[in-house]
Amino acid sequence: MTVLPRSVTALGVSVLALLFERPMHPYEMWQVLGTRLRDRLVKVRPGSLYHAVERLERDELVTATGVDRQGNRPERTTYEITDAGRDAVRQWVADTVRVPAPEYPRFPLGLSELHNLSSAEALTLLDERIAALDAQLVDLDVLADTARDVPELFTVPFAYTRAMIRAELDWLRAFVGRVRAGDVPWVTDAHLSSLKLTDLKGNR
Secondary structure, three states, X not given: OOOOOOOOOHHHHHHHHHHHHOOEOHHHHHHHHHHOOHHHOOOXXXXXXXXXXXXXXXXXXXXXXXXXXXXXXXXXXXXXXXXXXXXXXXXXXXXHHHOOOOOOOHHHHHHHOHHHOOHHHHHHHHHHHHXXXXXXXXXXXXXXXXXXXXXHHHHHHHHHHHHHHHHXXXXXXXXXXXXXXXXXXXXOHHHHOOOOHHHHOOOO
């Protein structure tokens, strides 16, 4: 597997993908990413976007093509993707799609430490998470309605996100129901010393 430059992060790939379409300046990239709701897929801020472009230019994955100024606005540098940048995007996508990799999300870690809360507090918090996820599903349904004329291939990330949220909701509701029914005995600090938590170690 080819080792990609460190500038080829999730945000870096988003920038390169935009430049696949046409040359842009960073502010236009920011606008397009927002319009396409890419901020739901990758963490992006104006400052981090400019730094991402600078790193990509340093690694010769993009190149500046000119500077323009409109009225009293600051100068804006337009960038285009290089052949190396195109290759890097294709390689990143191929590597990401081909092999599942641990992403270390926070929620599973939070679940692993749920015993540090009382069962009442944990259930309240999980109920709040369920409500928040339900709201996200509504937002995604609205997005799907507004994107009916968009080719499906461009909305696949949101369809995937909806499926993952739906699966998490199903699991959460079942888990919360089992806790409330007493089918999942709550472990207190007093019980921890007697548990053989080493039995949870997986085979290495």
